[in-house]
Amino acid sequence: MKLLVCFFSLWLIPGGVINAADDNRSLEEGFVNPPQSAGIRCFWWWLNGNVTKNAITRDLEEMKAKGFSGALIVDAGGANQRGNKQVPAGPTFATPQWRKLFKHAVQQADKLGLELSLNIQSGWNLGGPNVTPEMAAKMLTWSEIQIEGPAHASPSTSRGSGPVSFNQELPEPQKRAGYYKDIAVLAFPLRQVEHIQREPIRDLKAKAASHEVGMSAPDCRFLLEDIPAAPDEQDTRLQDILNITDKMTPEGILNWQVPSGKWVVLRFGYTPSNAQVSTYSAKWKGLVIDYMDADALRTYWNDVVRPLLSDIEPLVGKCLKYLHTDSWECGGANWTSRFPSEFKNRRGYDPICYLPVIAGKIVENRDVSNRFLADFRKTIGDCVAENHYQVFAELAHQHNLGIHPESGGPHAGPFDALKCMGRNDIALGEFWVPSPHRPSPEQRFFVKQSSSAAHVYGKKLVGAEAFTSIGPHWDDVLWSSQKPSFDHEVCSGLNLVFVHTFTCSPKQMGLPGQEYFAGTHFNPNVTWWDYADAFITYLNRCQYLLQQGKFVADVLYYYGDHVPNLMQLKEADPAKVLPGFDYDVTNEEILLKLEVKDNCIVVPSRISYRVLVLPDHKVLSLATLKKVHELIQQGATVIGPKPEKTVSLVGFPESEKEFIRLTDEIWGQSSDSAGQKQSDKGRLIWGKTAREVLLDDGIKPDVEFLHSPMDSLRRTPNGGNQQKDSAFDYIHYTINEVDVYFVCNQKERQEDVTCAFRISNKRPELWEPVTGKVCKAEAFKQSNGRIEVPLKFAPYGSLFIVFREPISETTQGKAERNFPEYKVLSRKGWPSPQQIQGPWDVYFSPKWGGPGKVRFDKLISWTDRPEQKVRSYSGKAIYKTTFDLSGQKTSNQQYVLDLGEVLDVGIARVKLNGKDLKVLWTKPFRADITSTIQNAENTLIVEVVNSWRNRLIADKDLPEKKRYTRTNITVTSQWNLRKSGLLGPVQILTAEE
Secondary structure (H helix, E strand, O other): OOOEEEEOOOOOOOOOOOOOOOOHHHHHHHHHOOOHHHOOEEEEEEEOOOOOHHHHHHHHHHHHHHOOOEEEEEEEOOOOHHHOOOOOOOOOOOOHHHHHHHHHHHHHHHHHOOEEEEEEEEOEOOEEOOOOOOOEOEEEEEEEEEEEEOOOEOOOEOOEOOOEOOOOEOOOOOOEOOEOEEEEEEEEEOOOOOOOOOOOOOOHHHHOOOOOOOOOOOOOHHHHOOOOOOOOOOOEOHHHOEEOHHHEOOOOEEOOOOOOEEEEEEEEEEEEOOOEOEOOOOOOOOEEEOOOOHHHHHHHHHHHHHHHHHHOHHHEOOOEEEEEOOOOOOOOOOEOOOHHHHHHHHHOOOOHHHHHHHOOOOEOOHHHHHHHHHHHHHHHHHHHHHHHHHHHHHHHHOOOOEEOOOOOOOOOOOOEHHHHHOOOOOEEEEEEOOOOOOOOHHHHEOHHHHHHHHHHHOOOOEEEEEEEOOOOOOOOOHHHHHHHHHHHHHOOOOOEEEEEEEEOOOHHHOOEEOOOOOOOOOOOOOOOHHHHHHHHHHHHHHHHHHOOOEEOOOEEEEOOOOOOEOOOOHHHOOOOOOOOOOEEEEOHHHHOOOEEEOOEEEOOOOOEEOEEEOOOOOEOOHHHHHHHHHHHHOOOEEEOOOOOEOOOOOOOOHHHHHHHHHHHHHHOOOOOOOEEEEOOOOEEEEOOOHHHHHHHOOOOOOEEEEOOOOOOOOOOOOOOOOHHHOOEEEEEEEEOOEEEEEEEEOOOOOEEEEEEEOOOOEEEEEEOOOOOOEEEEOOOEEEOOEEEEEEEEOOOOEEEEEEEEEOOOOOOOOOOOOOOEEEEOOOOOOOOOOEOOOOEEEEEOHHHOOOEEEEEOOOOOHHHOOOHHHHOOOOEEEEEEEEOOOOOOOOOOOEEEEOEEEEOOOEEEEEEOOEEEEEEOOOOOEEEOOOOOOOOOEEEEEEEEOOOHHHHHHHHOOOHHHOOOEEOOOOOOOOOOOOOEEEEOOEEEEEEO
């Protein structure tokens, strides 16, 4: 039976960027041999500044050799966190000595054709020793007294009580760093209502942006709600608040003729927040700049960034291509010196008399106070995006540079994540491998937000800080940890990996050398570096295709205009469209620019979607509501419940009346839980999920996984999503006229499945990113506008399914399956199936404490051997044996070597009869040996590598001079030996006809 028509493409593609496939051939060539420009990048960690020119040169040469396209220079500390040891301090960031190292790095990278990015500080939370309190991130602060007029009165303050003259200094609010500036002095009559104990505004500190809301892209819509209002709970009416700022002297002396009655006097000002630069090297300690103040950023740029660029001026924009700052982890920030004017320009009213709300007072009523708080946070978010990240981009663009800050979380600072990321040139997020610090998918995966920002704002590259972890060191298994994490985020839109972390480690620091306390250790000092090409080539093949594609999705979801506002992982599925369909998320800024073409929603980047989905919390701004009405009138399909309110004081209360009128006009006055309203061109639907609407419209899923007995994917009756239980995920792109699907198995088990693709009249091809094989699928069926393709996935396996060759609608596949079924070689009359039992001669290098050659009569873990030198060994071991083929080799038979289990890193190189077959790094550990196997006297060599852990554990109890290893990472008693080696069974398989 004919299974596959496979062919190997061996053409090399010249260097340089290929922005689109010129033709099908170049697309295929670039996939098989991806160009350097499609290569991965890394966080190149200059740990505590402890780097040398030699170490820099070595790192860059290794990056080039392994297929990296570039690196992000990150000078930072972190060596001694979590109980590890500090490393020697190198030159402080931006000093003359550091600048010489930076210049050397750029010059060497340019010679090698690598692109560099620069983190414009040491550590993160942008700031440093040159940031003055005036430039720093700011927080509101206040003091409160009660006085009675018109005579002298005694104050009631947190500083005690005593006689007070109305010509005396008001208590100065709490300040930090010796810095405080006044904003306003406000007074209002004290309301005394007997038997009333008012409940505070719920979550006030979070609503006032006084702290981060969470660290894993939390849903922040709870900030739009509060407990029900109670009678007589207001502290003051707005009209009763007096601004008596002009009654206070610059020295803080209040000179005010107090009206009759008891009064509350609030003195508001601002002071630096407690945010500090995080994880800095050497002496780069300092305050964090004010992210809402463009002048603060410009001052920092002129003081720090401009001199660095001047040192390498000919290479700015040529080799140095991007500037970077890392994620927001600086807590709350809720003021800037120009905030009153920033607020008034954006919201249309003065915020000053509403400041008592920040101090916990209810002004007018609970609803009005919460509306102000929503406007307050939204203004902060606008300032962060427009006065910081947009200005950062403008400054960089003046030098022909781009930016890729981690501007969208996942820590929930006071910002609209999509709006911030929309200012990036590379939309850069992050994802983690499983670790104790972030064990669950919700805590690990954040790329869907980055890709949505890239798609709706028109950015080509979706990057990510990749493979981050805080957990066991040198404990990574590429096939079961890094690969499925990468594949998951590819299905969320990732197309450019920045490996975290590639630590620069000078030779004198030993091996494995100095390391940052977190991240996957991924540099020339890892034991498996010589074999890393295979994994990196897998990543680069994927990136080559992904970077050229135009994303295909059916649904655009609007996530509201509240702040903080961040997206969660793909499976959160706020649009209720999974499985089988895909979606992007947009914010208010882009929603107000949407167009309708042929009844589809179109974003400014020209990606189109069939439907727009509104959030289910029933809150919309008036501007958004008007735009939704316009889109429906122009022919769009909009799905969502009838909104119940705005959460803004802009134009209030007249705006709320207009809002109610418009919602009644758009949704009608019916109270039905589900319904549809048709306009001349468009329609509005509520009470159904997007998936239900698409299916009702006859739109089949873009991908449907059929006939998979192991797949637990099911839909609940109401359309709820259980995507996270599925073995499979996918993403769909178009490259010119070619449709490209990436499909991956997210389970550690083999999966056989039939995939139905919403494609017709094109022949399916299977492009295997692990091997580079390009194969025409011979088994497929066209039916009802879809093509069904039977597929087989290894544990955590992945495939590109490419549709490019036109076929007629009547063309069907001529085979039953697209992959051979393998069985252990066995023929009638043989005593047993072909297993390679050994014995094996295994060589452990004495250089790393190994005993030299050891005989293994059977395959067991090194840790189960009697020899101490084997049990404590780390590095490469070489297995060698000879065997005869049972029976005679058959010319038309395919033979495959299966290594069975390979531990602990899961990497092996196979050589048979002197021919280097390939590096095996994924399950199943198999190599085609058809052309190399002989009937007799076959010599099999298998190189297996494990991690540093076992040697480090053994060295812990040795005197320092007798240790083979040296590192700052502390080896504790909790570290356990890892099973290592070739465990088998090693077998010869044949393809079943």
